[in-house]
Amino acid sequence: MNIDSHTFADQSIRQRSLESKRSVWVVIAAYNEESRLQETLSGVCNENWNIVVVDDGSTDATYQNAQQFPIWVLQHPVNCGQGAALKTGIDFALQQDADVIVTFDADGQHSACEIPDLVEPVLRGDVDVALGSRFLGVAKDIPWIRQLTLKLAILFTQLTSGLKLTDVHNGFRAFSRKAAETIQIRQPRMAHASEILEEIARLRMKYVEIPVTITYRRETLDKGQTSLGALKITGHLLAGRIWK
Amino acid sequence: MNLFQWLTVPLLICLMAWELRAFIRRRQQLRLARFVIWLLAASLILYPQLASVLAHALGIGRGTDLVLYAFMLCTICVLFHLYGKQFILSRNLVELARREALRTPAAGRGLDRKSKYSASEFNDQRTGGSEA
Numbered sequence: 135m136n137i138d139s140h141t142f143a144d145q146s147i148r149q150r151s152l153e154s155k156r157s158v159w160v161v162i163a164a165y166n167e168e169s170r171l172q173e174t175l176s177g178v179c180n181e182n183w184n185i186v187v188v189d190d191g192s193t194d195a196t197y198q199n200a201q202q203f204p205i206w207v208l209q210h211p212v213n214c215g216q217g218a219a220l221k222t223g224i225d226f227a228l229q230q231d232a233d234v235i236v237t238f239d240a241d242g243q244h245s246a247c248e249i250p251d252l253v254e255p256v257l258r259g260d261v262d263v264a265l266g267s268r269f270l271g272v273a274k275d276i277p278w279i280r281q282l283t284l285k286l287a288i289l290f291t292q293l294t295s296g297l298k299l300t301d302v303h304n305g306f307r308a309f310s311r312k313a314a315e316t317i318q319i320r321q322p323r324m325a326h327a328s329e330i331l332e333e334i335a336r337l338r339m340k341y342v343e344i345p346v347t348i349t350y351r352r353e354t355l356d357k358g359q360t361s362l363g364a365l366k367i368t369g370h371l372l373a374g375r376i377w378k
Numbered sequence: 379m380n381l382f383q384w385l386t387v388p389l390l391i392c393l394m395a396w397e398l399r400a401f402i403r404r405r406q407q408l409r410l411a412r413f414v415i416w417l418l419a420a421s422l423i424l425y426p427q428l429a430s431v432l433a434h435a436l437g438i439g440r441g442t443d444l445v446l447y448a449f450m451l452c453t454i455c456v457l458f459h460l461y462g463k464q465f466i467l468s469r470n471l472v473e474l475a476r477r478e479a480l481r482t483p484a485a486g487r488g489l490d491r492k493s494k495y496s497a498s499e500f501n502d503q504r505t506g507g508s509e510a
């Protein structure tokens with residue numbers, strides 16, 4: 135895809151979503167992101183989407199900083215986890231008649247200019263879910279241990295759900311309204327990413343992987359999951375199956 | 379019967395009666411399981427040689443080892459049960475927090491100018507319409 139066609143596609147999608155009464159909603163779950171949220175929101179707000187930020191019980195000024203932008207802000211009174219925050223944001227977007235819902239990370243790892251590419255197949259009605267893939271796109275400065283963990287997680291997902299994916303645990307996704315209503319996110323913490331994939335497989339939803347760019351930075355790596363977190367996620371998934 | 383037996387066995391019999399009564403009234407399987415545990419404990423206290431006989435039958439050796447292993451297994455079961463309780467409690471707390479968040483959305487600066495869903499419209503929807 136050359137730059138001209140990319141730009142044209144962006145404009146056409148933006149135009150179409152604006153014509154369809156801006157029914158694309160971007161859901162951002164944020165926890166203690168006061169320093170990075172401003173930059174993230176500046177990028178997303180420029181794209182003129184409907185945005186809802188869910189402050190997941192932050193102890194810093196995340197909530198106050200989010201309110202400086204023309205967006206909706208929800209706040210969990212206590213920290214519940216990314217899965218719960220995304221579910222809250224998705225429920226809110228559905229209440230607002232969203233047709234397409236995009237999940238986007240608050241820490242600036244994702245690129246807002248790639249939202250149109252992700253949204254396009256869902257808006258066209260070709261698929262129910264569009265999943266961002268850093269391994270089809272670009273994973274800038276990804277540590278080797280993270281890459282190895284993700285590759286193992288891809289293998290695990292293929293074994294457990296049967297989905298043949300190039301990336302898992304990528305928070306950049308787009309859901310159709312029907313998919314957002316049907317997929318049940320029960321895992322409040324990081325295991326929600328695996329759960330979403332399991333739901334896609336269980337419900338036999340149509341999906342597509344879209345190349346996206348993920349930029350790793352020192353501070354996001356420090357805050358983010360450790361590779362041992364994969365064990366924790368597996369434990370949470372197991373517990374979720376036992377105590378339904 | 380020695381002093382220890384005099385002190386513990388009546389207590390265990392009371393507990394057994396309590397559990398049995400609760401089981402007959404509410405038909406809770408857990409109560410019956412607890413009744414069996416108290417019964418086993420009382421039997422082992424009254425007849426200590428029973429533990430050794432059982433241990434020999436299971437190939438463990440000493441009766442005290444059998445009691446220790448059984449205690450460890452029980453502890454693991456209790457921990458598993460408590461983790462499940464905590465897991466469900468945590469899930470309920472999350473649901474409560476989510477509902478509270480959905481009940482009180484806040485409009486950021488300048489949202490009224492941008493969004494087709496203004497903050498005032500949203501509040502009207504929630505409260506069932508604004509006053510004339």
